[in-house]
Amino acid sequence: MAPTGIGLIGLSTRTSLRPGYWSAVAHLPAVRALQDYEIVAVANSTVESAQKSIDFHGLSGAKAYGNPADIAQDPRVELVVVSVRVGKHFMLAKPALENKKSVFVEWPLGASIAESEELAKLAAANGVETIVGVQGRADPLVVKVKELVTSGKIGRILSTSVMIDSSAVPADAWMQGAEYYLDIKSGGNEFHITFGHFLDSFVHVLGGFADLSALLKSYTTKVPILDSNGQVTQTIHKTAPDHIFVQGTLVSGAIASIAQRKSKSPVDNTGYRWVITGTEGELEVTLPETYWQMSAPERAIRMKLGRGEVQNIDYLTGDDVIEAIVPSFGANVARLYDNFAKGDKENYATFESALETHRLLDRILRSAGWDSV
């Protein structure tokens, strides 16, 4: 079968941690590792910019476009990938949906709950297959945790407690060009992105909240903005929270606590500690000081049944080549593409299923007395 033709919206020549780098460091290596896909078109804000990226990355067979309508109409394009800042997701994804192309939108889906709902509605109306870039769902670690929970291995789930230190996201400076990340109203900030990625996996494994109460705090409110030379250009008022405490009862009846703090660096050298307690045993997922969704090599699952020994659970099945050939940033993105190609809907998010996470984030905001976004 011929590979699926990808029309990639948003590909810069940046390959290190600066605004616009994500496609080049995550999507590009992911797609290149897979036989099922081929990048046939690239759209940037101008044709020239798109052509420059095509040349830079050696995508010789791809066509350059300067707007979302044109790339959506290219007959070779079967899957439009929107990987730019969240504020543009809606306007860039819409033409693709209207042209009945499959669409992959990076997380968050929309910049507001209204945009996310509208996109999901448009996708359904046009009968379009969709993917949302909450790549944690494709992480073999998450797949394994879900399998262990669902199998009843640790019995009926009674409770879950999570301690997160989001110190991998720096609090003392931020990148010029990505100021939106500090703004709660942008819909693409530390709450919606960093916390959202974990929350999506959490709910994917354990189910949604029946009721909850939340406390949000933005303790660091003034953040210097650094240009690419590391010079301070201005200081921005941060409104996105750096502490997110949520407690509630899950639909399953289990009770849950998630306490995301931000220190300079976690005292236990652990970024994520997620404990799931069942009637027969417990699971613990740990990650170092890192981003939840990005395949940290040191991530781990431990299990204890009854009063037995702690077991290290192998979640890489042995034949998992992606972990070996795609760099950390892109490994779970590659798995999303792979799961989509296989039709494995359990292990990637659609617009519809990702919308549930948007709605939950919005409930958390409102429970804490913050405005809906």
Next chain:
Amino acid sequence: MAPTGIGLIGLSTRTSLRPGYWSAVAHLPAVRALQDYEIVAVANSTVESAQKSIDFHGLSGAKAYGNPADIAQDPRVELVVVSVRVGKHFMLAKPALENKKSVFVEWPLGASIAESEELAKLAAANGVETIVGVQGRADPLVVKVKELVTSGKIGRILSTSVMIDSSAVPADAWMQGAEYYLDIKSGGNEFHITFGHFLDSFVHVLGGFADLSALLKSYTTKVPILDSNGQVTQTIHKTAPDHIFVQGTLVSGAIASIAQRKSKSPVDNTGYRWVITGTEGELEVTLPETYWQMSAPERAIRMKLGRGEVQNIDYLTGDDVIEAIVPSFGANVARLYDNFAKGDKENYATFESALETHRLLDRILRSAGWDSV
């Protein structure tokens, strides 16, 4: 100076984990290790029973009594110690207070918020010095954590997150004669005693809650009662919660999460993990699968300042003889006596200060929709 004469109410001949063992394994070794105290009288429900205990434990100078009024009137008794099940605290402490003796009541102070308030009122009215047996306050680990927090070493406190696994308290069986421990209405159960001991230290270090929300669950509701031969005598309906989740804002403005679960055994081999996050660094207190207040030898404090190395904090100052000579159960009880003798009010609880913890426990119950006790 002559040692303070102690009149001990409740001393059985049991020296292993059975109802009535506490005085013999905690108070007795504690007092014997200190020069400042001497047991001059013992009261049990009968004079004969008191005399039997005096003989068994070799307290040759002590007088036997059969009721609380008589021991409270003995002129040699300066400090009456009430160490029996919580349901009898009020009636046994009252004569001592009315006779203007200093009084040490084991935790919990009263079996209800009303009894606790009444005892505090009686103590104040009689101008009596008091101690409550929340011995965690005297633990050098807690003293050190409080010192580190108060000193500003880790900066201004932003948040605190606690994961507790109360699996040291067995869920699958309980001791005949101590059925009250399963009953939320007894005021002396897993919520008021096990959780209460930690909560008292927590608030002692970080201050009280401005607001909170709580979730309580009693998942294990049927508990077999075992006699001293390990035979099941009956099955009791447990009403005390085994899961206690509390989230709120402290009076200081910091936000807090405490998630106490009960598994068969903690997957991280950790009974208590208490993280305190400040603007400049973090503290972590860990204990193995044990009881908070009982000087577990493996308890530890770690500190990380900024992005520096994790430091192990020494909380035993080197000249701490109590840890070496008093068995684990009694070490912090000995420190309470010692702090009382020295007039070090910072490091032991009075009826008045312990009453705050009773009130907080009651707020937690009510927030979770449970009845006040």
